[in-house]
Amino acid sequence: MRWLAAGFVVTGLVFGAGAALAQTSWEMPTEYPETAIPGEGVASFAGLVNERAGGRLTIKPSFDAKRGIKSAQMIAAVQKGEVAAGDAFAGALGAVDPLFGLSSLPFLATSIADARRLTDLARPAYAKKLAGFGQKILYTTPWPASGIWSKAPLDSAAALTGLSIRTYDATSTAVMNAAGAKAANLSFADAMPKVKDGSVVAVLSSGDGGAGRNLWDFLPNFTEVNYAMPISLATVNLAAYEALPADLRQIVDAAAKETEARQWTAIRTRLDENYARMRANKVAIRAEVPPDVAQALAKAGRGAVEDWRHRAGPDGAALLDQYEKK
Incomplete structure (x- = not known):
């Protein structure tokens, strides 16, 4: 029953070449609107995976906290399998562990270059903390300066x-x-x-x-x-991720990498x-x-x-x- 607790749903079976092909659906909420930069990231990631997975894995994004999950609750929701993945403002996750509040410390990183350097420096520590909650980082999103x-x-x-x-x-x-x-x-x-x-x-x-x-x-x-200039973190339930076939994990990884590059490129013109x-x-x-x-x-x-x-x-x-x- 690990797949049920992992936060994804087998929605049907397609048989071909004598083998069963599971169709998996992941919910991925954020509390921000689709027009905000984290919302764009969720939509972009979902679009890439859905386009490339051939229907075998579908990401279902939701925005404006319509799923009833706010950023401070996202780690618990993903850990428990209420949703398979999610995007959360890292500052709010400071309520879970102070480390996540690093990017929103006042007047520490207020330029794109500094925010990128701080994120890269802290990423291994974020990954280690998140592994303790049964999840992994998909990608990061920078916010324009507050x-x-x-x-x-x-x-x-x-x-x-x-x-x-x-x-x-x-x-x-x-x-x-x-x-x-x-x-x-x-x-x-x-x-x-x-x-x-x-x-x-x-x-x-x-x-x-x-x-x-x-x-x-x-x-x-x-x-x-x-x-x-804080960040948001997109994470996925580790058991849900590891339950995927290797080729689908590669699709997820590639989509996450492309989404992260898109987010850090978009921020350059976002302020204007x-x-x-x-x-x-x-x-x-x-x-x-x-x-x-x-x-x-x-x-x-x-x-x-x-x-x-x-x-x-x-x-x-x-x-x-x-x-x-x-």
């Missing part, structure tokens, strides 16, 4: 005081609270009703996630604080595309961050990085030290 969407312009550090802001992991929540805001760690699915009813008046996010969710309808200001769409929807983009805002966030960020170093233990601290050697 900024602050807000109802009112963020024109001074005083505007941070008491600001009801959605954050995306424990570290960003601590940073914003230390800077004087009133932060709440919320998935996008949970945040949007609060944005709509006005109980949340600011959101820490890239222009990408925000563009996909039409934040501009409620929060018409975006301050380019370059908080972090997002900003063009945001401006078309009357978003005021502030590239010049007020000095006192930058100072308040930087001060709060330093404390959060040191706190993460302690929580992540010797292995996490060693990764951070290696990265910071440049």
Whole structure:
């Protein structure tokens, strides 16, 4: 019964040349919309596998948390076989293990080159951690740098005081609270009703996630604080993967490799595309961050990085030290 627990379904049998050919279906959800860069990654990966597997393996993507699984719950869902694969924001996975919060540490990796180097450096550690949860990495997706969407312009550090802001992991929540805001760690699915009813008046996010969710309808200001350039992780249940015939595993591996290359290429032009769409929807983009805002966030960020170093233990601290050697 291993195949049932592994999170994939045999949907039928086709007989040919005297042998049985299993038809396998994998669900692969993400909490983000199909238009956000992680959503594009899931759609791209599924499309490649479905095209090449000849119907023997079908990836069924879903978006906007329609499967009811948010990023922080994805590792458990894949491990238990509720779904065979999934895409999750790595910062939210910090609730599972602090190591996964590395890419979303404040002001650590804020360029594509730095985000790529940090991801490559940490990948073996991510893989080891995920193996302990019965899964393997398919591919990584970089996010454009996080900024602050807000109802009112963020024109001074005083505007941070008491600001009801959605954050995306424990570290960003601590940073914003230390800077004087009133932060709440919320998935996008949970945040949007609060944005709509006005109980949340600011959101820490890239222009990408925000563009996909039409934040501009409620929060018409975006301050380019370059908080972090985090990643998402796409993983697969290891037993489901290993149950595939060798040729299908090769198809999955090749599709994952191509999807990762696509994601890291797409990020190069993504910021300009997002900003063009945001401006078309009357978003005021502030590239010049007020000095006192930058100072308040930087001060709060330093404390959060040191706190993460302690929580992540010797292995996490060693990764951070290696990265910071440049």
